[in-house]
Amino acid sequence: MTSPALLSDDRLFPPDPTERAIARRLYAHVRALPIVSPHGHTDPAWFAENEAFPDPAALLIVPDHYVFRMLYSQGIPLESLGVPRRDGKPVERDGRKIWRLFAEHWHLFRGTPSRMWLTHALSETFGVRERLTAGSADRIYDRIDGCLRQPEFRPRALFERFNIEVLATTESPLDPLVHHRKIRSSGWSGRVITAFRPDPVVDPDYEGFRANVAALGEITRENTATWSGYLKALANRRQYFASLGATSTDHGHPTAATFDHSPGECEALFQRALEGPLAPEDAERFRGQMLLEMARMSVDDGLVMQLHPGACRDHNPEIFRDFGKDKGADIPTRTDYVRGLKPLLDRFGNDRRLTLILFTLDESTYARELAPLAGHYPALKLGPAWWFFDSPEGMRRYRETVTETAGFSNTAGFNDDTRAFLSIPARHDVARRVDCGFLAKWVADHRLDEDEAAELAVDLAYNLARRAYKLDD
Template structure:
């Protein structure tokens, strides 16, 4: 009989024994600090309805595009993983069969951060003692399903179990925020916060743009037939988000361009979009203009502006058409910030009421562009490694390339980016381990005193995220 599956207590800490000893001390000191999850995408409905997660496949597999994309790369299909149907293949509806496919593909996650998050959740949260495989799939499914069925495994209860002090959802700009109102009435208004996400409204050439503008108009209670009315409707909704407890906006543009248009040109392009005659070049220029406008509005209402460009969304057209956003294989592209953010930072980089956090998945720009920018403009913070970079070695490279120029105080601290609820504590645990290893090296190289390292470890894990997202 094989040994029970366990996780090493020093996982992701430095291999060198001396460095590991100091890292272990630092990690132990911050391991149980509360989690601040301000860059998340967990649906608000989970908390408002507080219902069961259903089954292991719905909790782990179906909503997690990190997980499904790896299995697709090994010849699985999204329909067989429960994501949806195509004309050629019906969706798999048996959650146990979906789980079996996931477990059979466990070996494909070796060496990836997804493996770390999954094993943390399975072992630490569910008490699984068998490594996933085709042979163990059914036994693990039954164990996880039994835990999910417990009353203590509802989303609100897990906020306490996971030590989540505050978590932000991501909500469309036209949201009526009724689910957040319910949460506030139930006493969770200070703990589960909305985030204003206007992306579909800022890209004039998206097929749904006019329908989305109509949704904005309905939510704001006004007609949006002109550019000026459009700006007013955005301001109205932003204020409603502020009143509902929001602390941030979120922008996932392809480019970081923030070049403003003059008012006359902006009105002309907006009218062309309403008439269905906007060009791709006009739409791109307008999206950069609107990032500038969003910054101007943030300087007025105090919402922190989060920007994470550099992702070519829906690289594969067929999965996107069949299954929608986040299922078409989003792929990183090179990003440019120095020139692109210059108009915005020139106007608002020293504004006392403006705060911006820039994320990237282009490692090349950490030391060359973002760290120098964050190291001088008081309004700008550099966000934590995000998406393809939230892996142990990439996190270490981030610390090494950004810290020497930006310092620690100009960073956001670790904030996760996930729809997979059970991966939140795992992601924060990994970040705290990696940061402890980096700080331990500084201590042993006599570049930082041990008491300072303890203080910085707590800053990165807890205090900096809170400071980066102040209440408006």
């Protein structure tokens, strides 16, 4: 016997009848708004080549670290889920077997945002009307597989169906951006832009850092064996990214520490970084100096700067050894923004030419540090609840802890920050529903008039992200 998997129209709205009625009315203003996705990690090759996705497992399971980290936590090997190994050793290639294994463990996702995103994709994108179980796995697999063979389920068609107005991917400075060039020359109207992620050439602890810096010099024809040449090369690549639509940079540093050293100190530190591994404190000084240098460049070229600190990357050495980066083993850490950002803010915090969007994995900093900082410095904006907190409860905690100090206009709306293409409409729908529920409570409490709440709902879903990321320019 099967159970319906239809989504309730009132999902995530407040249970109180008065607030729920208000939330419904507010949601009506934002439900059909275009999706603005200014930061993410989807593959630009999907939109450049516009080829059919290979099978349901390759689309929904193998690339999604939210999915396979949960299964791995319950003892399921990543090889059995088709996650490629670095050494090329065999992993499961049969999409149906991977899907069956996933379906057998669907119960593990109860209470997680992954369950909501995947249910939304199954129901709204593929028209699935039964709950995923071991018994329904093959029927659902066949339905999705049949859909993926049709032209209306190719990447560009889904992009248009999802009503995506703009989508930003994220690339290394060493990336030639051939897929973005191909998209731009194809005549397709979809707006897919890149974002500049300099971590491989600004973090001395990054794997291959010294070779990456040398490659940066070759690409730009600048002498990256000197501090001045290295900075010129980075500025050169930023301009190249901007020429292909980039409006932002993205920085995934371990901390929010920044430093403002003299040019001589920077040259000496840079030379030590090129010679060999730096001591941990020197590596931190170098990364922190580079955040300040990136802010200076953003003042010059106008690219919006995003800082995503506070993740202990690749915490599981065995997983990193066998499967590489971004395999679900990144763990949040405590982050100090007040002291860490002070050198950068002393230089640029009052400069309206800079937009620095801050994210956190340390929720304790919302009310104590981030909201007060963004509520004062013109250069700062707060990014939405991120990564582990990209969830209904995480979003509610975010609004409850930052709004009274930072207001709404010092936030940057919502961005989905995902590799999972089909989760994009689901994530934006969750954010819109949670925000409408939050605003409905304020209307019911007589803290806002409903017309004000309706304006705010549109801002949070659409306008703030466009303005923060300069997507109107």
